[in-house]
Amino acid sequence: MTDAALKDLQTFLTANQVKGSAPDLQTYGKDWSIYHAANPSLIVFPENEKNVVDLVLWARKHKVPLVPSGGRTGLSSAATATNKEVVVAFDRMNQILDFNETDLVLTVQPGVITETVQNFAEEKGYYYPVDFAAVGSSQMGGTVATNAGGVKVVKYGLTRNWISGLKVVTGAGESLYLNKSLKKNATGYDLRHLLIGSEGTLGFFTQIEIQLTNQPKELKVLVLGLEHLENSLDVFRTFNKKMSVTACEFFSHQAMEKVLAAHAKLSAPFETQASFYLLLEVEQTGEGSAELIEALFSDCFENGWVSDGVISQNSQQSENFWSLREYISESISPFTPYKNDVSVRVSRAPEFVKTTQEIIQKSYPDWEVIWFGHIGDGNLHINILKPKDLSREEFIKKCQGADDLLYQQIAKYDGSISAEHGVGLAKKKFLHYSRSPEEIEILKQIKKIFDPDNIINPGKIF
Ligand SMILES: Cc1cc2nc3c(=O)[nH]c(=O)nc-3n(C[C@H](O)[C@H](O)[C@H](O)COP(=O)(O)OP(=O)(O)OC[C@H]3O[C@@H](n4cnc5c(N)ncnc54)[C@H](O)[C@@H]3O)c2cc1C
Numbered sequence: 001m002t003d004a005a006l007k008d009l010q011t012f013l014t015a016n017q018v019k020g021s022a023p024d025l026q027t028y029g030k031d032w033s034i035y036h037a038a039n040p041s042l043i044v045f046p047e048n049e050k051n052v053v054d055l056v057l058w059a060r061k062h063k064v065p066l067v068p069s070g071g072r073t074g075l076s077s078a079a080t081a082t083n084k085e086v087v088v089a090f091d092r093m094n095q096i097l098d099f100n101e102t103d104l105v106l107t108v109q110p111g112v113i114t115e116t117v118q119n120f121a122e123e124k125g126y127y128y129p130v131d132f133a134a135v136g137s138s139q140m141g142g143t144v145a146t147n148a149g150g151v152k153v154v155k156y157g158l159t160r161n162w163i164s165g166l167k168v169v170t171g172a173g174e175s176l177y178l179n180k181s182l183k184k185n186a187t188g189y190d191l192r193h194l195l196i197g198s199e200g201t202l203g204f205f206t207q208i209e210i211q212l213t214n215q216p217k218e219l220k221v222l223v224l225g226l227e228h229l230e231n232s233l234d235v236f237r238t239f240n241k242k243m244s245v246t247a248c249e250f251f252s253h254q255a256m257e258k259v260l261a262a263h264a265k266l267s268a269p270f271e272t273q274a275s276f277y278l279l280l281e282v283e284q285t286g287e288g289s290a291e292l293i294e295a296l297f298s299d300c301f302e303n304g305w306v307s308d309g310v311i312s313q314n315s316q317q318s319e320n321f322w323s324l325r326e327y328i329s330e331s332i333s334p335f336t337p338y339k340n341d342v343s344v345r346v347s348r349a350p351e352f353v354k355t356t357q358e359i360i361q362k363s364y365p366d367w368e369v370i371w372f373g374h375i376g377d378g379n380l381h382i383n384i385l386k387p388k389d390l391s392r393e394e395f396i397k398k399c400q401g402a403d404d405l406l407y408q409q410i411a412k413y414d415g416s417i418s419a420e421h422g423v424g425l426a427k428k429k430f431l432h433y434s435r436s437p438e439e440i441e442i443l444k445q446i447k448k449i450f451d452p453d454n455i456i457n458p459g460k461i462f
Contacts, residue, residue: 001041001084005062009044012054017092019043028089029081031074032134034336035396035426040067040081045092049167049175049206055088056173056204059455066456068200070142071113073134075339076424078199078460079142085458088204090141096120097207104212105164105181110141110205114148117210126212129156133326141205147197149420151325154376155246156213158420160196165209168195170202171451181209194446199422200457202450216246218284220293221318224300224309225274226250229350231305232278232375236346239282239296243289247281248376255328255372262331266323272308278375279325281318328372335385336392337370338399342410343419346378353380356409360384364402379419382406407433423461431462 009018019028020042029038041064046052059066065085072079081087090111098107104126108117114135121128130143132150142148144166148159156162165181178192179185195202226232229250236248253275260266269277282293293311300306312318344352353371360369360382370383384402386395407417411433418427418434431440440462447454 001064001086002062005058005064008058008062012058013044013046013051017045017047017051019045028069028072028087031069031072031077031079031424033075033077033080033339033424033426034392036077036080036082038080038082039084040087041084043069043087043089045089047092049169052088052169052204052206053173053175055086056169056171056455059086060171060173060453063453064455065458068141068145068204068457070110070139070145071134071137072142073138074142074146074424075341075421076199076418076426078146078422078424078457080425082425083459090139093206094139099124103164103181106210106212107165108140108208108210110139110144110208112140112208114138114140114143121212122215124212125215127215128162128210128212130159130162133329140208140210144196144205144208145198145200146420146422149374149377149379151247151249151374153374153379154248155244160193162211162213163192163196163208164211165207166192166195166205167207168203169206171453171456175206176203181211197422199424199460201447201460203456216244216283217286218289219246219281219318220284220290221312221321222278222280222282222293222297222309223269223321223324224278224280224297224306225270225272226276226278226305227274227307229276229353229375232276232350233347234303234305235278235280235300236376238299239280242292242296244283244285245280245376246283247279247374249279249325249373250375251277251279251325251328251372252370253277254368255332255370256324258331258335258370259324259327263323263327266320266327269310269321269324270308274307276371277324278306279321325372328370332370332383332385335368336395337383337385338396339421340382340384340403340406341373341379341419341421342382342406342415342417343377343379344410344413344415346376348413348415349375349378349380352409352413352415356382356406359405359409360402363405364398374419378415403430410434425460428460428462 093109094111
């Protein structure tokens with residue numbers, strides 16, 4: 001960065017809004033993913049929309065690329081600065097601005113932590129249904145930029161479903177106020193939805209308006225043992241037809257073993273060992289619900305779909321069952337997992353797991369593969385654990401070699417190479433497996449309109 005650019009920066013940011021120490025550059029320079037090293041030139045902390053506009057105009061003038069950064073829990077290197085970019089961190093734009101109980105709209109700044117939104121909603125007697133293992137550190141700006149999914153998508157959908165309005169500063173430095181929390185707005189293209197999931201490549205979110213909803217009624221959690229993953233869909237259909245299913249997750253026995261090894265306080269839900277476990281969460285909507293759950297559970301058992309199972313009897317037990325699923329990412333992280341997050345149509349998910357596992361095992365017989373994910377919405381997380389004798393670099397290289405095999409499978413199944421973690425830097429060279437050349441060309445044209453000088457998150461997605 002030139003001296004002139006630095007001097008110019010100091011005309012609109014105070015000294016304490018700029019950080020450049022080596023530890024700060026490392027901390028703020030990358031997300032959770034392991035594939036790319038952090039190499040930013042500076043970290044800046046805007047405190048209001050005007051700071052963001054000034055930053056964009058400054059970046060255009062001095063040709064300095066900017067990387068928007070939230071809670072840095074992203075898994076695709078979309079918030080990683082590898083090339084001397086300036087990281088724009090939203091930690092100080094972290095205020096709840098307004099709650100309108102008639103509209104049920106909560107207005108926040110982008111740096112508000114996702115869990116803070118969940119807690120605020122709960123305190124007011126309402127509900128924000130986007131939920132995943134990183135809610136305690138991800139920021140709303142990051143979740144909107146990735147269109148985060150998580151464990152409740154099967155009933156409530158993705159982040160996109162809950163964003164009623166957005167204020168954005170584009171790469172041209174223009175401020176836009178999109179949809180303004182209108183329920184009905186038939187005025188042409190909905191730019192709000194274009195910005196949601198854009199991975200910080202089109203603009204910076206400076207204000208987010210969130211549609212809250214009513215709290216679910218009492219929830220029950222079931223953990224069911226399965227020998228054959230295809231039976232997970234028989235179970236899902238059986239419950240979904242009669243009840244409101246709020247989560248439908250699966251994990252392999254190997255995944256559970258890793259969680260139990262890392263968390264001595266947790267125990268297996270039942271003694272019978274199964275190849276896979278299905279975690280179902282259902283809403284008890286009224287009298288007779290408890291009996292209905294037991295009857296459906298018996299049906300699944302009698303049909304031979306499940307080998308064993310438990311139904312939570314209190315909230316502590318529900319929490320313990322959820323921990324078996326929620327702690328997987330954290331429990332396998334010491335094994336340097338190479339993560340893939342893919343999706344296929346729900347009805348094809350079990351078959352996809354089976355055929356893909358066969359392909360991986362044939363090519364890489366020594367690899368330990370941990371499968372888990374949101375099977376109720378067709379989203380599968382494939383985690384390859386690093387063998388002890390391979391260096392991290394060798395391991396990543398080999399895994400990237402295996403990616404082509406995996407994504408050829410995905411293309412065969414008409415699936416997506418990234419279900420909810422985004423493309424970022426990590427998946428961009430594989431985008432062609434999920435998007436046609438014509439589509440990618442349109443995406444590039446859109447980027448040019450929003451960001452004519454290519455200064456916001458350049459090189460991400462494509
Ligand atoms: C243990 C674990 C479990 C996870 N589980 C899930 C899951 O179940 N479902 C799921 O969807 N994800 C999951 N994730 C991934 C991650 O938490 C989500 O992608 C989350 O939405 C990222 O939010 P963040 O604030 O950390 O964003 P970051 O990682 O900081 O950034 C993500 C993207 O948002 C952009 N961005 C950030 N702030 C802004 C802003 N104000 N304006 C414009 N762009 C911005 C960045 O440039 C980047 O492109 C998980 C991650 C971990 C570590």
